[in-house]
Amino acid sequence: MKYFIAFVFLFFSSHLYSQEVEKSIILKDADTNLAIEDATVLVLKTKQLNLSNAEGKVSFLLKGISNIQITHTSYVSQTIRSTILKEKETVIFLKSSFNKLDEIILTKQHPQKILASLIENSSKKLTVPARLKVYSREFFKRNGVYSNYNDGLMNFQLSGKPNDFSTTILVEQNRSFGLVEDYIMDELVGYNLNNIMQNYYNFKYLNPLLEPKAKKEYDFLVKAHPVNEDYYVMTAIPADISSAMLDDYTITYDRKRKIIIEVSSEISPTSFAKAKDKTGKNGKHIYKSFFKTMYRFDSNNYYLIGSKEEIGYEKIFKNKTTDIEVRNYFITTNFSNQNYSFKESEVFKDKTLFNKKNTILSNYWEISGMVATEEEEKIILSIDD
Structure with a gap:
């Protein structure tokens, strides 16, 4: 009996993770709480690329567990695990990089x-x-x-x-x-x-x-x-x-x-x-x-x-x-x-x-x-x- 239960559990677990589930994340600035536009969000398992819109929103399909890579030229990059996306829509905060003094580069060439x-x-x-x-x-x-x-x-x-x-x-x-x-x-x-x-x-x-x-x-x-x-x-x-x-x-x-x-x-x-x-x-x-x-x-x-x-x-x-x-x-x-x-x-x-x-x-x-x-x-x- 216990083998049957184990089999049923594995069957339903496998079926669950093989299904596509729609998820959305909202990207916000950790300091200002403002939406972050034009962040690149890559679902590593499927290689699907996404860009956040003016509301900071990205939507994608998940099929099983995957790492999700978030990058933006003005923010510190993050890699999250899809398992943290418990809700259909999850807010993710990024740390702004604009905390350094401008460093001008002197070049020999124009x-x-x-x-x-x-x-x-x-x-x-x-x-x-x-x-x-x-x-x-x-x-x-x-x-x-x-x-x-x-x-x-x-x-x-x-x-x-x-x-x-x-x-x-x-x-x-x-x-x-x-x-x-x-x-x-x-x-x-x-x-x-x-x-x-x-x-x-x-x-x-x-x-x-x-x-x-x-x-x-x-x-x-x-x-x-x-x-x-x-x-x-x-x-x-x-x-x-x-x-x-x-x-x-x-x-x-x-x-x-x-x-x-x-x-x-x-x-x-x-x-x-x-x-x-x-x-x-x-x-x-x-x-x-x-x-x-x-x-x-x-x-x-x-x-x-x-x-x-x-x-x-x-x-x-x-x-x-x-x-x-x-x-x-x-x-x-x-x-x-x-x-x-x-x-x-x-x-x-x-x-x-x-x-x-x-x-x-x-x-x-x-x-x-x-x-x-x-x-x-x-x-x-x-x-x-």
């Missing part, structure tokens, strides 16, 4: 030359060929009202070599809401899925800092990272003499491996105020611009883990001024250096998911690598209605 070397080396070190399982999400606002939304799960197959990367895209699932008007279509394809990954892998968004005139237009500075002694942080801030509309840049890099870990840029209010010409490319009157990419290096691979882009501008259509804002998010939920097989007819060749008919097989957006905040969920539901 930071611009260091940056050029970093870009070249990083492009060579990025793991290619590679397959990135990506969750993409895009919000489109017109004249102050959210009018369109799309998201989807895609596989990006990267091949080629530095400065000549190519991308093949297979869409697993997707959804798109909102009425797309003919005259607005060109603006909806502002983030072109067929070249966006090449831009990230070629670090195209750093090109303005490599131009000869950037030495005069920007004040460059290199500092030690406040928590990771292997990292340096380079900043490039528009000089006081500049009257152009320029971004503030921050580049975090691994000084030993000479690879870029994180890039962010934003046109500051000061730069907007000083700019004599606020009109960008294609006659767009830009009033907001933000960009961020994050890269991950593990023991064997180096690849993109996430990006955020946001732009706001005024555009004239048929003698009518239209205010447009676009927000785009990318998160690599899983990485592999194995190629996938596909038929040519399955390849996605359009520029945006707005053009693709909805294919919904599951509630993929709930466990997507980056869950929507409450505010974003309301926006999505309002557009869907």
